[in-house]
Each structure stands twice: as C-alpha cells, then as structure tokens.
Amino acid sequence: MTHDATTEPATRGTPFEVARVFSLLGLTSFGGPVAHLGYFRSELVERRRWLPDARYAELVALGQFLPGPASSQVGFGLGLLRAGPLGAVAAFVSFTLPSALILFAAALGVGALDGPVGTAVVTGLTIAAVAVVAQAVTGMARTLAPDPTRASLAVAAAIAALVLPGSTGQVGALAVGLLAGMVLCRGDEEARVETVRSPVGRRVGAVCLTVFAMLLAGLPVLAAATRSETVALIDVFYRAGALVFGGGHVVLPLLQAGLVEPGFVDDDVFLTGYGLAQAVPGPLFTFATYLGAVADLGPGGALGAVLATLAIFAPGFLLLVGVLPFWDAVRGRRLVGAAVRGANAAVVGVLVAALYDPVSTAAITGVGSFCLALVCFVLLIVWRVPAWAVVAVGAVGGLVLSAGGVA
DSSP, X not given: OOOOOEEEOSOOSOHHHHHHHHHHHHHHOOSOHHHXXXXXXIIIIIISOSSOHHHHHHHHHHHHHSSSOHHHHHHHHHHHHHHHHHHHHHHHHHHXXXXXXXXXXXXXXXXXXXXXXXXXHHHHHHHHHHHHHHHHHHHHHHHHSOSHHHHHHHHHHHHHHHHSOHHHHHHHHHHHHHHHHHHHSTTOOOSSOEEEOOSSOHHHHHHHHHHHHHHHHHHHHHHHHHOOHHHHHHHHHHHHHHHOOSSGGGGHHHHIIIIITTXXXXXXXXXXXXXXXXXXXXXXXXXXXXXXXXXSSSSOHHHHHHHHHHHHHHHHHHHHHHHHHHHHHHTTSHHHHHHHHHHHHHHHHHHHHHIIIIXXXXXXXXXXXXXXXXXXXXXXXXXXXXXXHHHHHHHHHHHHHHHHTOO
16 A cells, blocks of 8 residues: 655755855866766755755756766756755756856966876865765665666666667666566655655746747758847757756857857867866866857857856756656656666666776776765765865875876
C-alpha cells in the first residue's frame, strides 16, 4: 500500500539567501559541469537540506535530457524551487557572474591564471573537483541505487556513457534507464515520497515553451530581414544554446561555425578564450561573454558580452521552466514513478562515467595528484569539511605539488 506524496511549500527561502549561497558556489566551483553538480549536491542537498536527493536527481536528469548547459539549468532549478522566480534569477546571476567578469576582463586584454603559479593552482583545483564528484557519486548511489536492480541499472548506464561517444551515451543511458525503470522498478515504490513543487504554473510553462520555439525559428528570419548585426549576434548564441546537448564542451563546434568560419573572431583569439573558460570557476558557457566582447559582429565590448551571455543561457532556462510544471503534474503517477527511479539510477551511472572521463583522466596524472584527491575526499566524507574549504586545500596542494615537482 502506498501513501500520497506530500508536497512541501514551493518557496521556503529568499532570493537573498539563494544569491549568497550561489555567489560562493560561483567563486569555488571549478572542474566543469559534472563537478558543479557535485558542488551543488554537497552544499544544497547534504549540508543545507534544500531538497531531497531524489528530487535533485530529477533536476539532473532533466538537465541532461534538455538542450543547454546542464549544470546551470540545475542551478537555475534549485533557485526556482527554493525561492521562486526571483530565486532562479539570483541563482543564475550569482553563479555566472564571477566567471563572466573574469572572461570579460580577459577579452579586454587582462591576463588571468597565467604563468607557473596560476597553472599550479588550477591543477590543484581540478584535483579537488575529482573528490567533490566522487562524494556526489557515493552519496547518490546510497540513495538512488540501494538495491541490486537499480545498482545494475547504474552500472549499465555507466558502461553506455563510457562506450558511446559524447552526449549520445549520456542521453541514451538516461533514456534506457527511464524505460527499464517502468519494467523493473514498479515494485520499488517508497511508502512516502517527498516532493518539492515548482512555483511556476502550467500556463507560464506553456508560455516559456512557446517563446523558446518562436525565438529559435524567428531570430534567423529577423536577422536576415533587418540585416542587424546585433540580432545576428543574438541568433548565433541563442542557436548554440538551444541545439547543444551534453554541456559546455559540445557547444564549441557550433560557436566556431557561427563566429570563426565567417571571420568574426580569429581562431587564435577563439582558442585562447576557450582555454581560459576551462580554468575559471562557474559555467563554461560564459565563454560566450568573452566572444561577445571580442567579436566583429554586433556592438562588441560590454554590451556585446551581456547580449551573448544572456542569449546562450536563455534557451536552456526557457525549456527548464517550461517543462517543470508539466513534469510535476505527472511525476506522482505509479508508472511515471517507476520510470523516475530507473532514470535516477541511470543518473548515478552517468556520474560514475564522468568521474572517470573527463574528471579523473584530466586531473589524476600521477601519485601526487592521486594522494591530493584522496586527502580532499576524506575531508569531504569523513571530516565533513565544506566543499569551498576543500577547494582551498586543493589550490594549496597544487602549489605544493608544483614546488616539489610531483605530478
């Protein structure tokens, strides 16, 4: 016998609280999209208890299924669930602003994280991200894959994500997990399901989905009709954000095709900004801030940076806000619940795969980096040290490894 799901109030915090927490995350979340998901879980699920693990996994799954920057969509959703629409805006601005400012400064010719000291710090931060992702994987596995069936689904998803190329493996693994859950997880219903309803209604969701489609279809037509470079710039970045699956790295060829091939950005300038975007905290999509400032398309400078940044993030956020209220309307049904449990187990597997590649393969290059990652992991798991403090330990550790010549 199952009980009805209990619904928590949609808005339980304030935009100021969301801004404060996400500002810290925006300054300390190094390591790319998968690492960001680990930081979010450590700070908001485990430490602050903003929402249960299962609901967090649903947001992660939606972020993987929908086009756009997955980690930023999850952050936007976390702010929305915690403090309503203003909380969503606060989460986006606070998480995105630090890296956007650094990349805008780089576009103006100000170097950042150059030289041996900067390289050593970035190396240590990347190693700390390995520990953060590992903590997220172990914690979510206990909650979302606690039995042989779901553990097996997680392993199958990890294998699929590693064997199949790019986002195909990730999205395919989640889709198979969802379908397998309908068959294999129907008897795994929890007696009480804790939910956090979206504060956005279905009417608003429908408007967001309509706006998303209208902009995707209408911006190229408007750019051609008006011959406006500003509209053309917005179109390039909006299409890149709307058509990419799998996170920030996958957007590279779309931006290259839209800006480098027509001659709006030099190839060397493009690659320099891309390399820097990977070294700063926060979302990789803030690469758009750099490109909007330097491109010979549109207004350039600060206005170009702002327009490009808003344009590349807008489609992912419109899709998330559009889908969430409809998702909430069906997620309590028995068959849907079984599918969600299968998809959540697959999320664990996808994170396991990402922990290996690209997180660990890029950061763990020898005994020294492995030992530093192990220290950071123990600090997180055993000593319950906050993730931001572990990031600081990683930075110092990177300097020590560099000074000692230990990789």
